[in-house]
Amino acid sequence: MKRKINLLPFVLFAAFIFLLNWYVLSGLQSLSSSGFVTPVFCLFIIAAIGSLFLAIRRMDAHGMDWFFKISSHLLLTLFAAEVVLSVFLFIGDVPRIFTGHPRNIYWVEVSFLMFLLTVFLFVYGMIFGKYNYRVIHHVLYFDDLPEKFEGFKLAQISDVHAGSFNNPTAVQRGISLINQQKADLFVFTGDLVNNKAEEIKPWISYFSKIKAPYGQFSVLGNHDYGDYIKWKNDAEKTANLEQLKTYHQELGFHLLLDTHVEIKKDDQKIILAGVENWGLGFGERGDLKKSLNGTADNDFKILLSHDPSHWEEQVKVFRNKVHLTLAGHTHGMQFGLEALGIKWSPVKYRYAHWAGIKSENGRVLNINRGFGFIGFSGRIGIWPEITVIELRKNKAHS
Numbered sequence: 001m002k003r004k005i006n007l008l009p010f011v012l013f014a015a016f017i018f019l020l021n022w023y024v025l026s027g028l029q030s031l032s033s034s035g036f037v038t039p040v041f042c043l044f045i046i047a048a049i050g051s052l053f054l055a056i057r058r059m060d061a062h063g064m065d066w067f068f069k070i071s072s073h074l075l076l077t078l079f080a081a082e083v084v085l086s087v088f089l090f091i092g093d094v095p096r097i098f099t100g101h102p103r104n105i106y107w108v109e110v111s112f113l114m115f116l117l118t119v120f121l122f123v124y125g126m127i128f129g130k131y132n133y134r135v136i137h138h139v140l141y142f143d144d145l146p147e148k149f150e151g152f153k154l155a156q157i158s159d160v161h162a163g164s165f166n167n168p169t170a171v172q173r174g175i176s177l178i179n180q181q182k183a184d185l186f187v188f189t190g191d192l193v194n195n196k197a198e199e200i201k202p203w204i205s206y207f208s209k210i211k212a213p214y215g216q217f218s219v220l221g222n223h224d225y226g227d228y229i230k231w232k233n234d235a236e237k238t239a240n241l242e243q244l245k246t247y248h249q250e251l252g253f254h255l256l257l258d259t260h261v262e263i264k265k266d267d268q269k270i271i272l273a274g275v276e277n278w279g280l281g282f283g284e285r286g287d288l289k290k291s292l293n294g295t296a297d298n299d300f301k302i303l304l305s306h307d308p309s310h311w312e313e314q315v316k317v318f319r320n321k322v323h324l325t326l327a328g329h330t331h332g333m334q335f336g337l338e339a340l341g342i343k344w345s346p347v348k349y350r351y352a353h354w355a356g357i358k359s360e361n362g363r364v365l366n367i368n369r370g371f372g373f374i375g376f377s378g379r380i381g382i383w384p385e386i387t388v389i390e391l392r393k394n395k396a397h398s
Contacts, residue, residue: 021045024082027089027111030103048075073377077122085115125378130334131170132383133177133371138357138390140364142323145300145393146268155183155212156387158306158328159191159221159370163199164377171206174371174384178210181388185263186212188253189328190221190277190306194374195229197244200251208251214263218253219274220244221306221329222282223374256304258290271301273322278314279307279329286310292320302326308351311365324364324389330354331370332382345382355382 021041028037051071088111092104155178165171178186193199200207210216224244231237248255256274263270273295275286286305295301301322303315308327315322332355336345347354351367358365369385 020079020082020086023086023089027085027108030105030108031112048078051075069377073122073126076376077119077126080122081115081118084118085111088114121380122378125334125376125380127378129379129381129383130373130377131167131174132379133174133386134383135177135181135386135388136356137388138366139392140324140357140389141392141394142300142362143394144298144323145391146265146270147393148265148268149270149300149391150393152185152265152270152391153181153183154185154187154302154326154387154389154391155181156187156189156326156366156368156389157371157385158189158326158368159331159372159374160188160200160203160207161191161194161223161370161372161374162203163194163196164373165203168206171203174386175206175209178386181386183212183388185214185272186210186216187272187304187326188216188218189304189326189368190219191223191328191370191372191374192218192221192244192248194223195226197240197247200244200247204247204250210252216251216253217261217272217274217304218248218251218255219304219306220255220257220277222277222279225277225283225285227283256291258287260291260295260301269299271295271299272304273301274304275310277306278310280309280313282307282329288314288318289320292318292322295320297321308353308365308367311363316360316363316365322363324366324391326366326368326387326389328368328370330367331373334370334373334376334379334382336380336382338381 025038025041028041048071052075054067054071089108092107092111095101096103157178224241226237226240231240245255254261256272258275260271260273263272271292273291275288275291278284278286278288288303288310291303292301297320301320301324303322303325305311305315305325305327307329311325311327315325330347330351332345333347336347337343343355345354353365353367355367355369358367366387366389368387369382371384371386373379373384
């Protein structure tokens, strides 16, 4: 028996797109009385949507080819700009409901300026924003940090998504920026690739240049397991994961899979643990207890765990205290605003705390905004991040 397809969501979305473009067209007609406006606009919209359908038919084995990426991103840009334009047009139209006056032509012009600004932001994000690497510094104080680790520096990146990169020069600039921080320890918190291990192969010579005196360590993220594409069989999927683990070795990354290592300075140590991916809705593979097996309650412990929901659900209440957890995963949705005291991204409606430092009962979480990008091939307002964390003993009082 064939399963019935619910067409209602598609019908509603199509109706929304139709009404959106009808409203935008009404704005254009307010600016120009030319008879060419309507047919030219309609042809443009038909061509834009048609290019996406053509792109879908051209999809390669990886899910998307260059034509799909270009057409889908242009359509996304157009859609976002039309939504912004419509919001501003609507603000101007509300008083007309009560007054019956014609549209204020100046407000219509402002609305179209906002349309152009939105297009500019998306184009900037797709060309420059996704490689606009920022270094974010945090100084964290712990009462029980071993004295020999006073001032110890960690550099963290997350979510490389190597299959999305298309600018070797820009990526090299980001890697050079990592090494310029002269961190004692480097950590990578998962999602090296989008789907396939082979994505990182062209970039091994770049990322293998990342060096730190106390080593480079990594964990896997949800995308690293190959769960989001079809494989010929389970053996092929397993082989892909094993190949990815081999590539971690070639990068010089010590992959921590539900285990830990001791980082020693003279006669003192801290514990660096790492778990397989554990995330609400993204697979719960990681075993926190196993990763800390053999550690003492009074050991100073740092955990690498890709998904911050792991900290919320398990780590912050785990009986064997983990002092600092380093995560990624959210990307800050690659879109938002962090300026003028405002910190906002749509991802906040999925993760209440989606970037930076959070502390509860002496247990600290840092969420890195990601080094790469996926889905939307750009970043707007939420720039790729290199985190530098300096550990200090005792909290400073000022």
